[in-house]
Amino acid sequence: MPTSVHPSAALGPRSGLPRGSRAVIYCEGQFGEQDGKTANGLVRHSERYEILSVIDSRLAGADSGQILDGHANGVPVLASLSDSIAHAGYLPDYLICGLAPADGLLEPAQRVVLLDGIARGMHIINGLHEFLNDDAEFVAAAMLANVTITDVRRPKAKRDLHLFSGRIFDVTCPRIAVLGTDGAIGKRTTATLLVQALNARGIKAVLVGTGQTTIIQGGKYGVALDAIVGQYCSGEVEEQVVAAFEGENPDVIVVEGQGALSHPAYLSSTHILRGSRPAGVIVQHAPKRVMLGDFPMMPMPTIESEIALIEAFADTSVIGVTINHEGMSDDEVSAAIVTYESELGLPATDPLTRPLDQLVEMVLHAFPALAERLLPSWR
Amino acid sequence: MPTSVHPSAALGPRSGLPRGSRAVIYCEGQFGEQDGKTANGLVRHSERYEILSVIDSRLAGADSGQILDGHANGVPVLASLSDSIAHAGYLPDYLICGLAPADGLLEPAQRVVLLDGIARGMHIINGLHEFLNDDAEFVAAAMLANVTITDVRRPKAKRDLHLFSGRIFDVTCPRIAVLGTDGAIGKRTTATLLVQALNARGIKAVLVGTGQTTIIQGGKYGVALDAIVGQYCSGEVEEQVVAAFEGENPDVIVVEGQGALSHPAYLSSTHILRGSRPAGVIVQHAPKRVMLGDFPMMPMPTIESEIALIEAFADTSVIGVTINHEGMSDDEVSAAIVTYESELGLPATDPLTRPLDQLVEMVLHAFPALAERLLPSWR
Numbered sequence: 001m002p003t004s005v006h007p008s009a010a011l012g013p014r015s016g017l018p019r020g021s022r023a024v025i026y027c028e029g030q031f032g033e034q035d036g037k038t039a040n041g042l043v044r045h046s047e048r049y050e051i052l053s054v055i056d057s058r059l060a061g062a063d064s065g066q067i068l069d070g071h072a073n074g075v076p077v078l079a080s081l082s083d084s085i086a087h088a089g090y091l092p093d094y095l096i097c098g099l100a101p102a103d104g105l106l107e108p109a110q111r112v113v114l115l116d117g118i119a120r121g122m123h124i125i126n127g128l129h130e131f132l133n134d135d136a137e138f139v140a141a142a143m144l145a146n147v148t149i150t151d152v153r154r155p156k157a158k159r160d161l162h163l164f165s166g167r168i169f170d171v172t173c174p175r176i177a178v179l180g181t182d183g184a185i186g187k188r189t190t191a192t193l194l195v196q197a198l199n200a201r202g203i204k205a206v207l208v209g210t211g212q213t214t215i216i217q218g219g220k221y222g223v224a225l226d227a228i229v230g231q232y233c234s235g236e237v238e239e240q241v242v243a244a245f246e247g248e249n250p251d252v253i254v255v256e257g258q259g260a261l262s263h264p265a266y267l268s269s270t271h272i273l274r275g276s277r278p279a280g281v282i283v284q285h286a287p288k289r290v291m292l293g294d295f296p297m298m299p300m301p302t303i304e305s306e307i308a309l310i311e312a313f314a315d316t317s318v319i320g321v322t323i324n325h326e327g328m329s330d331d332e333v334s335a336a337i338v339t340y341e342s343e344l345g346l347p348a349t350d351p352l353t354r355p356l357d358q359l360v361e362m363v364l365h366a367f368p369a370l371a372e373r374l375l376p377s378w379r
Numbered sequence: 380m381p382t383s384v385h386p387s388a389a390l391g392p393r394s395g396l397p398r399g400s401r402a403v404i405y406c407e408g409q410f411g412e413q414d415g416k417t418a419n420g421l422v423r424h425s426e427r428y429e430i431l432s433v434i435d436s437r438l439a440g441a442d443s444g445q446i447l448d449g450h451a452n453g454v455p456v457l458a459s460l461s462d463s464i465a466h467a468g469y470l471p472d473y474l475i476c477g478l479a480p481a482d483g484l485l486e487p488a489q490r491v492v493l494l495d496g497i498a499r500g501m502h503i504i505n506g507l508h509e510f511l512n513d514d515a516e517f518v519a520a521a522m523l524a525n526v527t528i529t530d531v532r533r534p535k536a537k538r539d540l541h542l543f544s545g546r547i548f549d550v551t552c553p554r555i556a557v558l559g560t561d562g563a564i565g566k567r568t569t570a571t572l573l574v575q576a577l578n579a580r581g582i583k584a585v586l587v588g589t590g591q592t593t594i595i596q597g598g599k600y601g602v603a604l605d606a607i608v609g610q611y612c613s614g615e616v617e618e619q620v621v622a623a624f625e626g627e628n629p630d631v632i633v634v635e636g637q638g639a640l641s642h643p644a645y646l647s648s649t650h651i652l653r654g655s656r657p658a659g660v661i662v663q664h665a666p667k668r669v670m671l672g673d674f675p676m677m678p679m680p681t682i683e684s685e686i687a688l689i690e691a692f693a694d695t696s697v698i699g700v701t702i703n704h705e706g707m708s709d710d711e712v713s714a715a716i717v718t719y720e721s722e723l724g725l726p727a728t729d730p731l732t733r734p735l736d737q738l739v740e741m742v743l744h745a746f747p748a749l750a751e752r753l754l755p756s757w758r
Contacts, residue, residue: 102542104610129537129610158508163481164644166676226610231483231508233609234644261692264653265543265613270646297545312691313640 023049023094023125024084026113030099031056031077032067034184034293038127038213039098040068043075045192047218049125051075052092053084055113069352081116096125096216100184102294104129115141124149127212129227152212153227161228162235168277171245171253174367175276176319179257180284181306183266184293186324187284188214190351190359191256194282197356198252198363202375206250208240210258210272221247225258225268233268237275251373252363257284261309262301263292273314280319280366281310287336288327303340319366322359323350402428402473402504403463405492409478410435410456411446413563413672417506417592418477419447422454424571426597428504430454431471432463434492448731460495474501475595479563481673483508494520503528506591508606531591532606540607541614547656550624550632553746554655555698558636559663560685562645563672565703566636566663567593569730569738573661574633576735577742581754585629587619589637589651600626604637604647612647616654630752631742636663640688641680642671652693659698659745660689666715667706682719698745699726701738 025043030036031054042051043064054064057079065073078084085091095117099110106114106128114124114132118141124132131151132138142149155161178191191207192214198205209215209222221244223236237255244253255276259266273281285303292298301309307318321340325333333350340348347365349358364371371379404422409415410433421430422443433443436458444452457463464470474496478489485493485507493503493511497520503511510530511517521528534540557570570586571593577584588594588601600623602615616634623632634655638645652660664682671677680688686697700719704712712729719727726744728737743750750758 105538129608159484164674166643166674169676227608229508229606230609230612230647230650231605231644234646264545265610265650267613267646267649267653268609270649271609271644274643274646295543295545309691312688 021049021094022052022088022092023096024052024081024088024092024122025054025096025098026081026110026117027054027056027098028110028113029056029058030101031059031064035101036098037184038096038100038216041188041213042096042098042217043068043073044189045217048216049094049096049218052088053078054098055079055081055084081113081120085120091121093123094125095122097128100127100213106130111137114138118142118145118147118149121145121147123147125152125216126150127152127216127224129153152215153224155224155228158232161232162239163232164235164238164275167242168238168275171242173245173250173252174280174370175241175253175255175278176280176282176363176367177255177257177269177272177276177278177316178282178284178322179261179269179272179306179310181260181301181303182263182286182289182292183259185284185286185289186322186352187257190282190284190322191254192217193351193356194359194363195254197360198254198370201360201378203252203360203370203373204248204250205252205254206244206248208237208244208253208255208276210237210256210268214256220244222256225271226266230271233271234275237272241276251370252367260301260306261313262306264295264298266294270313273310273316278314278316280363281314281316282320282322282362283307283310283318284322284324286324286326287332289324303344307344307346317366318346320347320349320362323348325350325353400428400473401431401467401471402475403431403460403467403471403501404433404475404477405460405489405496406433406435406477407489407492408435408437409480410438410443414480415477416563417475417479417595420567420592421475421477421596422447422452423568424596427595428473428475428597431467432457433477434458434460434463460492460499464499470500472502473504475504476507479506479592485509490516493517497521497524497526497528500524500526502526504531504595505529506531506595506603508532531594532603534603534606534608537611540611541618542611543614543617543654546621547617547654550621552624552629552631553659553749554620554632554634554657555659555661555742555746556634556636556648556651556655556657556695557661557663557701558640558648558651558685558689560639560680560682561642561665561668561671562638564663564665564668565701565731569661569663569701570633570635571596572730572735573738573742576739577631577633577749580739580757582631582739582749582752583627583629584631584633585623585627587616587623587632587634587655589616589635589647593635599623601635604650605645609650612650613654616651620655630749631746639680639685640692641685643674643677645673649692652689652695657693657695659742660693660695661699661701661741662686662689662697663701663703665703665705666711668703682723686723686725696745697725699728699741702727702729704729704732
């Protein structure tokens with residue numbers, strides 16, 4: 001274990017954001033679970049909102065960072081919206097719906113809480129597939145309370161969507177996609193940590209998000225891919241990669257993956273590979289996960305089969321494996337790293353518990369030219 | 380070449396449909412081309428509409444079957460909507476928009492023709508991505524004229540869409556997917572011919588459509604996959620296959636593919652493979668097509684690479700190759716069949732110019748148990 005600052009500390013909710021961006025996350029019954037992944041992600045990293053607390057009565061009184069990563073971050077989990085407001089001492093600006101159920105739809109008890117937030121004057125940020133701006137009760141409530149509802153997943157009008165154009169072939173910096181063996185397995189967290197670690201060391205990296213959470217977190221380049229019909233998905237990923245390249249002139253672009261190529265339903269990574277055309281892929285895997293998170297009748301793929309599938313599906317190479325340590329002791333993580341490195345011949349690490357230098361090394365090993373960009377203190 | 384009835388004759392527009400189903404197809408500038416594929420498909424096969432004529436001034440006076448397949452079918456191509464009405468001698472019930480542009484959007488001149496049809500009292504069938512029921516001008520015109528506009532691609536409400544459930548594992552009859560190396564390459568035509576040929580020989584086969592054209596043609600089981608967000612695509616395919624199995628008790632289910640696994644943008648076949656879990660795949664290829672139809676900066680894949688990709692992506696086997704003869708002489712088709720059969724070790728045929736027995740043999744070779752269902756006259 002590293003003795004320096006814990007990697008997850010770099011991801012904490014940012015304070016010092018302007019007034020008007022303070023938010024409470026509603027995640028009843030699901031915080032820390034796979035279906036709470038939007039909330040989990042925002043607690044770890046948020047550039048747009050200052051996260052004051054998380055609502056989940058099961059875990060009331062706990063520290064959200066302690067629950068997620070075993071390290072307190074000062075953001076409490078509370079029992080109710082009333083408790084969250086009392087804790088803040090004022091009415092927070094936003095109530096973010098941090099649930100991500102497989103069917104993307106709200107249950108009646110969940111509607112009541114969001115409507116309560118509206119009635120109290122909070123703006124709603126909604127990352128569900130269900131658009132609250134299409135729901136007459138929510139629209140009326142928001143009008144009465146003079147607040148806004150933002151449906152993050154609502155796609156652009158068709159006329160504003162992009163078909164694949166081939167402009168990706170003009171992007172001269174390498175792209176690295178962070179794919180995985182299941183949904184809600186840590187792809188976004190690994191991608192975020194990688195971008196932060198590269199930038200800290202002088203290598204200019206830009207994240208292109210592909211899910212609603214990354215967009216709520218405040219990512220500058222991204223598209224909520226699973227809200228768009230398939231025809232435009234490759235083109236929208238390509239468009240965001242081209243925009244990141246032209247807008248930031250980065251040394252490398254990191255692209256967030258979705259689901260898994262082997263997945264029965266969540267196949268957006270097929271479009272991510274075709275649209276971003278990465279030279280390298282990092283694969284995130286949870287060795288102790290037995291069945292797919294949202295599909296408990298389907299076994300997880302092996303890391304070997306997923307790597308073979310990725311390299312068969314696209315003209316790319318897997319450059320390393322990142323481990324999600326759910327259900328693992330620290331010794332088991334160490335053993336898995338050794339096993340993967342010897343059996344797969346690829347670097348492996350757990351970005352949340354091992355030094356981020358290992359994650360950076362994985363990239364430098366595959367793209368040695370990037371090492372020229374390292375700040376002198378990191379060489 | 381066979382001396383019996385030409386295969387494409389079996390696909391001709393059905394006459395004798397009830398009054399109230401007579402239709403004209405608008406396909407200005409694109410009939411017979413890749414972007415006219417909805418019109419091309421309807422002229423070849425329609426169970427729901429009686430096709431009276433096709434509008435495309437470039438080809439006015441020609442026979443639509445002659446243009447498509449070199450065999451007259453009695454459905455003329457005419458210069459304008461006025462000519463189509465004059466030719467019919469009465470106002471046809473429907474004006475079907477048979478264009479399928481890559482961006483799915485109407486141009487101004489195309490809008491004028493459809494609005495003219497509405498003003499004359501024709502119902503509109505629209506297979507574009509652009510929903511005319513969302514267009515104020517079309518909605519107002521349809522109300523004034525008391526006609527309906529059907530947006531075939533409009534997806535069901537999210538609450539009515541299906542996630543993958545695993546029910547496909549209870550479907551005991553084999554599924555055969557007809558995939559291809561590009562969009563608009565003949566997958567639907569091959570699938571339709573195969574289903575007809577199998578049924579004619581006593582093997583009960585059901586087609587599950589996955590595109591808007593198959594649905595306009597009148598298919599009982601199908602979903603316009605490219606109008607649905609990715610999360611639900613595998614589940615919607617699965618749902619239609621399960622419905623076909625439970626509703627028809629077939630010997631085999633044939634599933635229409637979309638785009639190509641190697642395609643930069645049209646990747647719906649990834650969901651088709653995951654949702655229908657076919658035991659066998661037929662691959663449709665156009666040997667003389669050099670670049671992708673909608674993406675002229677991208678070269679076509681080889682048949683070898685596409686077969687390898689399909690078998691790497693899914694637990695299935697390619698059972699044969701079907702040839703789209705665009706740009707080929709009959710001798711070249713024969714040579715391609717010989718080459719594919721020897722180099723790939725797979726049966727090959729051109730369903731539109733070779734006896735359909737060859738296509739049926741391809742299936743019986745892979746699924747010999749189906750031969751028990753053959754009518755005595757076909758054994």
